[in-house]
Amino acid sequence: METNGRSNTVLVAPTESTDTEINPWQSAAHRFDEAAELLGLEDGMRKVLRQPAMELTVNIPVVLDDGRIEVFTGYRVQHSIARGPAKGGIRFAPDVTLDEVRALAAWMTWKCAVVNIPFGGGKGGIICEPQLMSDGELERITRRYTAEILEFIGPERDVPAPDVNTNEQTMAWIMDTYSMHKRYTVTAVVTGKPLELGGSLGRPEATGRGCLFVTMQALKKLGMAINTTRVVIQGFGNVGGMAARLMSQQGFKIVCIVEYDGAVYNKHGLNIEALQKHKRDTGSIRGFPEGEDVDKDEALLMDCDVLIPAARENVITSSNADRVKAKILCEGANGPTTFVADAILADRGVFVIPDILANAGGVTVSYFEWVQDRQGYFWNERMVNERLEEIMVKSFDDVVGYAERHKVNNRIAAYMLALDRVAIAIRKRGLYA
Numbered sequence: 163m164e165t166n167g168r169s170n171t172v173l174v175a176p177t178e179s180t181d182t183e184i185n186p187w188q189s190a191a192h193r194f195d196e197a198a199e200l201l202g203l204e205d206g207m208r209k210v211l212r213q214p215a216m217e218l219t220v221n222i223p224v225v226l227d228d229g230r231i232e233v234f235t236g237y238r239v240q241h242s243i244a245r246g247p248a249k250g251g252i253r254f255a256p257d258v259t260l261d262e263v264r265a266l267a268a269w270m271t272w273k274c275a276v277v278n279i280p281f282g283g284g285k286g287g288i289i290c291e292p293q294l295m296s297d298g299e300l301e302r303i304t305r306r307y308t309a310e311i312l313e314f315i316g317p318e319r320d321v322p323a324p325d326v327n328t329n330e331q332t333m334a335w336i337m338d339t340y341s342m343h344k345r346y347t348v349t350a351v352v353t354g355k356p357l358e359l360g361g362s363l364g365r366p367e368a369t370g371r372g373c374l375f376v377t378m379q380a381l382k383k384l385g386m387a388i389n390t391t392r393v394v395i396q397g398f399g400n401v402g403g404m405a406a407r408l409m410s411q412q413g414f415k416i417v418c419i420v421e422y423d424g425a426v427y428n429k430h431g432l433n434i435e436a437l438q439k440h441k442r443d444t445g446s447i448r449g450f451p452e453g454e455d456v457d458k459d460e461a462l463l464m465d466c467d468v469l470i471p472a473a474r475e476n477v478i479t480s481s482n483a484d485r486v487k488a489k490i491l492c493e494g495a496n497g498p499t500t501f502v503a504d505a506i507l508a509d510r511g512v513f514v515i516p517d518i519l520a521n522a523g524g525v526t527v528s529y530f531e532w533v534q535d536r537q538g539y540f541w542n543e544r545m546v547n548e549r550l551e552e553i554m555v556k557s558f559d560d561v562v563g564y565a566e567r568h569k570v571n572n573r574i575a576a577y578m579l580a581l582d583r584v585a586i587a588i589r590k591r592g593l594y595a
């Protein structure tokens with residue numbers, strides 16, 4: 163990747179949003195409070211679980227390609243390690259904030275508990291503009307960040323993974339940096355690695371595949387047929403692009419793909435592979451000959467059966483939730499719906515598959531990767547996909563069953579189930595004084 167001459171640094175940390183609706187940490191806290199109240203969680207336990215257990219801020223000096231030194235701010239937050247090592251991705255983006263990383267770390271705790279895998283929750287982020295950085299700069303920022311957080315991560319402590327704007331290559335650099343310091347190869351320190359370095363078959367597809375499995379369960383529940391189901395997906399990267407491909411292979415009609423720079427529509431269903439090729443060739447989904455360009459904000463509100471926001475936070479808010487026409491909202495991204503929008507969607511009868519369930523396929527296969535690395539024994543892809551399906555289907559049934567029994571919406575049910583599992587672990591361990 164070449165730099166394009168624009169400044170490739172962000173020197174000032176973005177300010178935390180004071181708008182309660184769109185500040186992800188406040189959104190996460192709001193749902194936490196609601197679920198804790200309904201669960202009757204004791205006060206002390208609420209205090210323990212409401213705050214992250216550890217927050218680390220690091221200022222990372224990096225030599226840029228032009229010889230200048232720049233300092234980037236990065237974070238690693240461990241929300242909980244009660245059920246196992248902290249687990250969660252690292253994102254690179256100009257608008258990363260500590261509150262966002264805190265919320266994402268807490269969501270990882272709840273996500274791992276919903277799918278009942280033996281991890282706590284963590285998240286990391288670096289404030290930078292990866293699209294404007296060269297490969298060399300990305301490698302240096304990744305390695306130095308790893309060195310700064312070195313003593314806080316490890317297969318038994320905290321296991322990072324890819325997230326927004328990070329990938330297999332980023333994980334390979336983290337694994338190598340960590341291993342060079344330890345003086346032996348430690349593959350299980352990160353997941354989402356290249357196959358050749360202890361990655362797992364099926365990991366790149368896992369989040370999208372998980373979205374497919376839970377959407378199929380929702381269809382079954384609502385008595386809908388796959389081949390007449392129209393799907394709109396926001397995001398065409400690792401999660402959205404993979405969900406689009408897998409769902410269209412299953413017979414869903416992907417009528418619209420929405421990205422940050424536009425949206426493309428075909429009422430008969432888009433040819434996803436052709437659209438992927440068009441994006442590779444032109445750099446954008448716009449101008450796709452087998453579809454029509456439509457407004458990207460309106461696209462989320464078009465008449466469809468399933469809407470999958472698979473990009474960033476705060477997409478469905480109080481300003482558009484009353485116009486969402488989808489019957490099913492499958493949250494491929496973390497935090498795409500604000501807590502204010504939750505109530506509006508519930509009034510409209512939208513069947514929400516909440517993020518901590520819908521996108522848990524990624525961390526589930528990360529768990530499989532960590533298990534395989536530690537055993538030194540690797541599974542075939544069929545085994546990975548079958549075990550993923552088993553966990554996603556069971557977790558869907560757990561959440562939806564809980565919602566029906568306790569007469570709460572699916573999101574609050576997922577939170578209640580998760581909070582209860584984490585609280586049980588803490589009670590059984592007891593507090594060390």
Ligand code: GLU
Nearest residue numbers: 250251323325524525528
């Ligand atoms: N970043 C992904 C998530 O938000 C994956 C995390 C992981 O695999 O640890 O779920």
